Amino acid sequence: MIPFFTEQYGNASSIHSVGTEAKNVLEDARAKLATLLGAKPGEIIFTSGGTESNNFALKGIAYANRQKGKHIITSRIEHDSILNPCRWLEKQGFEVTYLPVDNEGFINIEDLKKSIRNDTILVSIIHANNEIGTIEPIEEIGRLCRERRIPFHTDACQSFTKVPLNVQRQPIDLMTINAHKIYGPKGIGALFIKEDTMISPWQHGGGHEHGLRSSTENIPGIVGLIKAAELSLEEFDRETKRLTNLRDKIITTIEKNIETSYLNGPKINRVCNNVNVGFHGLEGEAVKLLVELDERGIIVSTGSACSSNEGENKPSHVLNAIGLNQVEARGALRVTLGRYNTEEDVEYFLAQLPEAMRSLTSIFSISKRR
Numbered sequence: 001m002i003p004f005f006t007e008q009y010g011n012a013s014s015i016h017s018v019g020t021e022a023k024n025v026l027e028d029a030r031a032k033l034a035t036l037l038g039a040k041p042g043e044i045i046f047t048s049g050g051t052e053s054n055n056f057a058l059k060g061i062a063y064a065n066r067q068k069g070k071h072i073i074t075s076r077i078e079h080d081s082i083l084n085p086c087r088w089l090e091k092q093g094f095e096v097t098y099l100p101v102d103n104e105g106f107i108n109i110e111d112l113k114k115s116i117r118n119d120t121i122l123v124s125i126i127h128a129n130n131e132i133g134t135i136e137p138i139e140e141i142g143r144l145c146r147e148r149r150i151p152f153h154t155d156a157c158q159s160f161t162k163v164p165l166n167v168q169r170q171p172i173d174l175m176t177i178n179a180h181k182i183y184g185p186k187g188i189g190a191l192f193i194k195e196d197t198m199i200s201p202w203q204h205g206g207g208h209e210h211g212l213r214s215s216t217e218n219i220p221g222i223v224g225l226i227k228a229a230e231l232s233l234e235e236f237d238r239e240t241k242r243l244t245n246l247r248d249k250i251i252t253t254i255e256k257n258i259e260t261s262y263l264n265g266p267k268i269n270r271v272c273n274n275v276n277v278g279f280h281g282l283e284g285e286a287v288k289l290l291v292e293l294d295e296r297g298i299i300v301s302t303g304s305a306c307s308s309n310e311g312e313n314k315p316s317h318v319l320n321a322i323g324l325n326q327v328e329a330r331g332a333l334r335v336t337l338g339r340y341n342t343e344e345d346v347e348y349f350l351a352q353l354p355e356a357m358r359s360l361t362s363i364f365s366i367s368k369r370r
């Protein structure tokens with residue numbers, strides 16, 4: 001990325017030599033990402049990240065197809081960057097069906113079939129859930145949508161480079177990815193839009209990105225996204241296997257050694273780097289547990305980082321959707337593994353977790369004292 005902050009600083013829309021050089025870099029990056037995804041270069045639109053791509057997909061499809069219908073289908077466990085645009089679209093006169101999920105976070109294909117109407121114009125289902133790691137059956141969902149001629153969008157920010165993705169072989173019409181989940185820079189992402197998909201631009205200006213997303217292209221960010229994707233996919237088989245082993249070791253050890261623990265999400269069809277656990281009676285102490293672990297050099301979370309911007313310890317809508325009550329839905333511990341985590345890191349975490357929990361107060365203990 002460094003040369004594009006300094007020597008090669010051109011605007012890709014300028015026609016002078018420096019701008020032309022930037023344009024060539026942009027189109028080379030577009031072609032590389034298209035190859036990695038099994039797409040055509042013209043099907044890749046660069047954005048500022050996952051939130052923008054999701055907003056663009058939902059609002060762009062909704063307004064381009066509103067003469068055909070105003071019904072959208074999504075799930076109850078989507079990221080806020082899907083759910084909040086859906087709520088906004090409802091205020092604009094669109095109708096949204098929020099599919100329920102089972103206790104591991106999977107949608108039911110029969111529920112989807114029953115929800116499809118003559119005026120359904122879009123189905124958007126997350127690929128791998130950001131909180132509990134559930135990998136939805138997007139091939140089956142996509143095939144159903146193709147049969148009904150309904151565009152299918154998936155938010156693949158959590159699954160990109162961790163689960164096989166190829167839009168040529170998989171029935172996907174729109175797909176969101178971003179860079180910072182794969183060690184690329186923050187503030188850059190992309191939206192795959194299958195050729196001939198009816199979509200309206202949601203951001204207007206100078207007509208950048210084939211007229212679909214106006215804004216001067218972020219060349220350093222785009223270069224960083226492509227390099228991060230290339231590095232991640234070069235190590236795909238080895239790294240996903242390694243992370244799966246570390247993930248399973250954490251889950252197995254916690255379940256064995258902490259009798260109050262319970263796993264949120266599935267053991268099978270779970271993204272390789274995600275662990276989400278709760279502890280009966282200690283759900284109200286989740287933030288304190290996070291702080292205790294933080295002081296020991298262990299960085300974990302209690303849910304989605306985006307949701308924490310609201311400044312409240314709100315119950316997770318994802319955990320509510322899989323059947324947890326209001327207390328349990330506030331008390332999950334989400335552990336995310338990455339390429340720089342080692343077996344020693346996992347051993348350290350597993351040793352420190354029980355120690356950190358000793359400083360917590362169980363709600364069952366409080367009730368007994370009363």
